[in-house]
Amino acid sequence: MLPSYLTMAAILFCIGLYGALVKRNAVVVLLSLELMLNAVNLNLIAFSKYGVAPSLTGQIFSLFTITVAAAEAAIGVAILIALFRLRGTVNVDEFNKMRR
């Protein structure tokens, strides 16, 4: 059972990575980041159930990750709204003020 869970997580992670690197809309980039985090959660739970030494720790870790992901999403969206008010766009290509 483990390989199918891991394959599923890997596919999910790659979709998230693709979205985070390629999408121009910042909201979609944030969504993609959530996908990557959830892929990691899936891995944790799969290993905690079917791993070499199954234990409840992995599931508890995934709970923490979900909490942190919620906080991250909240901060990310808050920054995004502030940026949108300032620049009138959510296009990632135009957020290059840090260049110099």
Place this chain on the structure above:
Amino acid sequence: MDKYTQAAWIIPLFPLVAFLVLTALGRSYRRAGVFIGSLGSLAAFAMSLLILTDRLSGSEVDYNHSFDWIAIGDYTLRIGFEVTNLTALMLVVVTLVSFIVNVYSAGYMKDDERITVFYGYVALFTFSMLGLVLSDNLLSFYIFWELVGVCSFLLIGFWFTLPKARAAAKKAFIVTRIGDAGLLLAILLLFWYMPDHALDFTTIQSVFDGQSGAITNGITTLIALLIFLGAMGKSGQFPLHVWLPDAMEGPTPISALIHAATMVAAGVFLVARTYDIFQDSAAAMETIAYIGGFTAIFAATIALAQNDIKRILAYSTVSQLGYMMMALGLGSLTGGIFHLFTHAFFKALLFLGAGSIIHAVHTQNINEMGGLGSKMKVTAWTFAIGALALAGIPPLSGFWSKDLILSIAWETNPLLFVVGLATAFCTALYMSRLFFLVFTGKPSAATSGAKESSALMTVPLVVLAALALAAGFIETPWNGWFGGWLNDGAEEAHDSAVAIVASIAVGLLGIYIGWLVYGKRSVSSSALRENTPWLVRVLERSYYMDEFYAAVIVKPLKLIGSALTAFDIYVIGGIVRLTGAAVSTAGKTAARLQNGQVQTYGLAAVIGFVILVVAIVGRRFLP
């Protein structure tokens, strides 16, 4: 009997405090400069007088006080001060002339904008010179030696807006630096060879007593000659004399203080202070005597043909310093120091008199002067006293000291006796030429409106004239008190009738010829110029010494300098610029990667990660 001597260290502090206060005050307090500067040197003079009374009242033992300064391993460097009869005498001479010059400058420099700076420099110089005199070891002596050199530089270049003054200041600094290098080498050699690396004068005295044999003869001669090289630079001995005439670009009171009475005598003082080393080496003594004698006659002949009043006096100073060196080389400490003592007064008098004249007529060319005798009575009379003292006419001070030197030469070295006599003749001749051209004859355009200078300037002249009159009586052919006092009882008696008669005769002859040519004008002054124009030209150009140095030393050095500059600009600088450009280009190229797109960075990180994974995993499949 050492109640004042113990506090001798305080003497240099008076002018030092004056210097610090004047520097802190800045230029705004013009009167304060005169007041504080004079007060500092007056206090130092009073203290020096008290110490001299200590010495005169029978202190036989030199007073020395020193403390540990630096300890390196087993070696301890001590510094301190020492009062001997010689240093007590120098203290009085330096502080007295310094005080007189301070007072005089109040009149001479009163219209100068930077008069406070001037007084600050003079105070700093006085401090350095007193420190030099009081030093009890060669190392601190050397420190003060360089300090007086710096003050000399600052004061020659005091009017630094004039290109000539700038050039003269640089020349003085660089030429004396050659001598300083010699002195430094001598100190290093002494440090190397002396037992316990001692550098204090007391130990030097005991090591070089002629029999300890701690240091071989060759090394002794080398050390003595290197010390003398330093003395040559400061005291303007041939061939390092070239800076002294140019130094006349400085203010005239400075010429009197530094370049006639005190600093240039520091070389003579140095030789006298380390005299035991010289006495151990006959070769060194002979070298000093001949260089001194040659300098004396060499500079005196140049002075015959100069037209600038201060340059005449400058060459005269070089010539008289040569006399002092000659006396030291002939083995007479008394002769050298006695002449230093009298010369300090009458030469300072002559320079201050010349300053008074220049102040009144605004020219330094004696051909443009004339008839000043009736307009400037005090200056004329005091100048006459100074000139007669310099020419060696009894009973003025210069006669006694010059006569002592000539007597010694007569007894020991006939050749140098003749040279000394010829110098005395030239001296009398150029001084009478100077005097008659300036003070007698018809007033010229420059001198018709001349007035006597203010009391601030004439009173110092009168004081110095009194000293120039009387200072010689401390040592006469029938009274060797000074020599006995200076040499701790070892009395030298010299009363050579031949020398006395000869020196009076050539002095009077020189003055008579000068009077015939320039006073009575019964002999044409241009006869010599018409008959032997080359001789006059050679003398006017000072034997082409400056041109010689320019061609042989300055030009090659400048060529090397410009070659090295080109190397620096094009090769060293090229490499530096190339390195800079390469780094800057690399930076600009690399900066293109930083485009501000977070997604690009992320992509780069992923690609890097993939490469890493491929590399690590792929290694497994390699054999």
